[in-house]
Amino acid sequence: MKSYRKELWFDIPVRRAFINITPKAEECLRESGIQEGLMLVNAMHITASIFVNDDESGLHQDFDTWLEKLAPHEPISAYRHNTGEDNADGHLKRQIMGREAVIAITKGKLDFGPWEQIFYGEFDGGRKKRVLIKIIGE
Numbered sequence: 252m253k254s255y256r257k258e259l260w261f262d263i264p265v266r267r268a269f270i271n272i273t274p275k276a277e278e279c280l281r282e283s284g285i286q287e288g289l290m291l292v293n294a295m296h297i298t299a300s301i302f303v304n305d306d307e308s309g310l311h312q313d314f315d316t317w318l319e320k321l322a323p324h325e326p327i328s329a330y331r332h333n334t335g336e337d338n339a340d341g342h343l344k345r346q347i348m349g350r351e352a353v354i355a356i357t358k359g360k361l362d363f364g365p366w367e368q369i370f371y372g373e374f375d376g377g378r379k380k381r382v383l384i385k386i387i388g389e
Contacts, residue, residue: 270371
């Protein structure tokens with residue numbers, strides 16, 4: 252069995268954003284040479300997320316609105332975690348949207364359902380963060 256590992260780095264200047272990283276994941280798959288296996292895509296920071304869904308701007312706006320209702324950024328004083336930081340909401344949003352995705356690889360392609368794409372969700376931007384891509388297979 253072969254194994255491939257790569258880190259993708261992001262520095263999103265805004266507090267919250269959703270970035271389609273499917274092309275980067277597909278590039279990693281090509282680099283790996285793996286034809287059958289699994290790809291793990293993992294946010295390596297506790298205020299960022301990886302999820303699979305549709306690449307549609309209205310849906311992304313709906314996610315942002317929904318998450319802000321569930322875990323509003325302000326008032327910062329509402330959170331016990333915010334002692335010197337103001338990112339408690341980012342931790343909660345990450346928990347809701349997820350840490351990682353595992354995608355099957357079949358015949359050298361990511362084996363998606365209709366409309367599925369991989370997204371990096373940023374909930375406390377303004378500094379560098381990374382995503383791990385780990386591929387195993389033959």
